[in-house]
Amino acid sequence: xxxxxxxxxxxxxxxxxxxxxxxxxxxxxxxxxxxxxxxxxxxxxxxxxxxxxxxxxxxxxxxxxxxxxxxxxxxxxxxxxxxxxxxxxxxxxxxxxxxxxxxxxxxxxxxxxxxxxxxxxxxxxxxxxxxxxxxxxxxxxxxxxxxxxxxxxxxxxxxxxxxxxxxxxxxxxxxxxxxxxxxxxxxxxxxxxxxxxxxxxxxxxxxxxxxxxxxxxxxxxxxxxxxxxxxxxxxxxxxxxxxxxxxxxxxxxxxxxxxxxxxxxxxxx
Numbered sequence: 001x002x003x004x005x006x007x008x009x010x011x012x013x014x015x016x017x018x019x020x021x022x023x024x025x026x027x028x029x030x031x032x033x034x035x036x037x038x039x040x041x042x043x044x045x046x047x048x049x050x051x052x053x054x055x056x057x058x059x060x061x062x063x064x065x066x067x068x069x070x071x072x073x074x075x076x077x078x079x080x081x082x083x084x085x086x087x088x089x090x091x092x093x094x095x096x097x098x099x100x101x102x103x104x105x106x107x108x109x110x111x112x113x114x115x116x117x118x119x120x121x122x123x124x125x126x127x128x129x130x131x132x133x134x135x136x137x138x139x140x141x142x143x144x145x146x147x148x149x150x151x152x153x154x155x156x157x158x159x160x161x162x163x164x165x166x167x168x169x170x171x172x173x174x175x176x177x178x179x180x181x182x183x184x185x186x187x188x189x190x191x192x193x194x195x196x197x198x199x200x201x202x203x204x205x206x207x208x209x210x211x212x213x214x215x216x217x218x219x220x221x222x223x224x225x226x227x228x229x230x231x232x233x234x235x236x237x238x239x240x241x242x243x244x245x246x247x248x249x250x251x252x253x254x255x256x257x258x259x260x261x262x263x264x265x266x267x268x269x
Contacts, residue, residue: 006042018042033057036223041211048170049210053220055166056203059159060102060221062228068093069232070245076233077242083233090229094222099200103218105147106204108134109176110214120175124182131182135190147180147201148187159199163206174209177202 008017015022018038026035033054037045045053062069072090079085094100112134113120121127138145150157164181167173180202188194204217212220236242 007039018044037210037212040216040220043211045210048172052167052170052172052206052210055163056206056220057224057227059163059199060099060203060224062225062231066098068098068225069229072229072232073236073240073242074245076236077240077246086233087226087229090232091222091226094218094225099221099225100218101146101198101200102204102207102221103214104204105180105201106176106208106212106214106217108138108146109179109205110208112179113175121178124185127178127182128186131179131186132190134179135183135187139190145183145187145191147198147204148183149195150198153196153198155196157196157199157202160197160202163199163202167206167209172206172209176205176208180205 006018008015008022010016017026020026030038031050031054034045034050037050037053068090071093072086075089076083076086096104112130116130121130135145164173164177167177180197184197200221203221204214207217207220208214
C-alpha cells in the first residue's frame with residue numbers, strides 16, 4: 001500500500017519536508033512565514049510573496065478582547081491544565097463575523113473574476129465597471145458585499161491602505177486587489193452609503209493574489225490568530241481577567257420566566 005504526499009516523510013535518521021532535508025536544508029535557513037506559505041501552496045514562494053504573506057499575518061494576528069480571545073481566556077480559566085483546549089476554543093470561534101471575512105472576500109472576488117468573459121480589465125474605469133456589476137448583483141440578491149464595513153473602524157480601517165501600498169511595492173497588486181479597490185471606489189453610488197474596505201477583506205484579496213486558493217484563506221487567518229491567542233493566554237496566566245468576567249456575568253444573572261405565549265409555543269412544538 002502507498003499513501004502519496006508532497007509534504008513530509010521520515011525514517012530512522014532523516015526527516016524530509018517538501019522534498020528537502022529538514023535538518024540540513026531548512027532549519028535555520030527558512031523562516032516560518034515562508035515555510036507556512038510553501039506548505040499551503042506546495043510551491044516555494046518568492047521573497048516578495050513571503051513579505052506580503054507575513055504582512056497579512058501581522059495584520060490579522062490580534063484585535064484585542066474579541067469574542068474568540070475571551071472564549072480562549074475563559075476556557076483556560078475553566079481548564080488550566082489544557083492549554084490546547086483554550087487555544088482550540090478561540091480558533092473554533094473564527095467564523096463569519098470574526099476572521100471568516102478573509103475567506104468570504106477572497107471567494108467573492110474570485111467568483112466575480114471567474115465570470116469575466118475575455119481578458120480582465122486593464123484600466124481603472126474597466127475595473128470600476130466590473131465592480132459596479134458585482135455590487136449590483138449582490139444587492140439584487142439581498143446579500144452583503146464581503147469586506148465592506150467594520151464594527152469599530154467606521155470610516156477607515158488603518159490596515160487597508162498599508163496592504164495596498166505594500167502590494168504595489170512588491171509588484172503583487174493583482175486582479176483580486178484591483179477589483180477590491182474598485183469596489184471601494186464605486187459601492188457608495190449603488191448602496192447610497194460609503195463604507196470602508198476592511199482589513200480582513202483586503203487580506204483575503206492580497207492572499208488570493210499571491211496564489212492561495214480561496215478555500216484556504218480562513219486557515220491562513222486562523223494561523224495568524226493562533227499567535228494572538230497564544231499571547232492572550234500567556235497574559236491570562238500572568239494577569240487573569242477571566243475570573244472577573246465570570247463573576248460579573250454570574251452575579252448579574254437575572255431570572256426571567258417565559259411568557260405565557262412562549263410557554264404555549266414550547267408546548268406545541
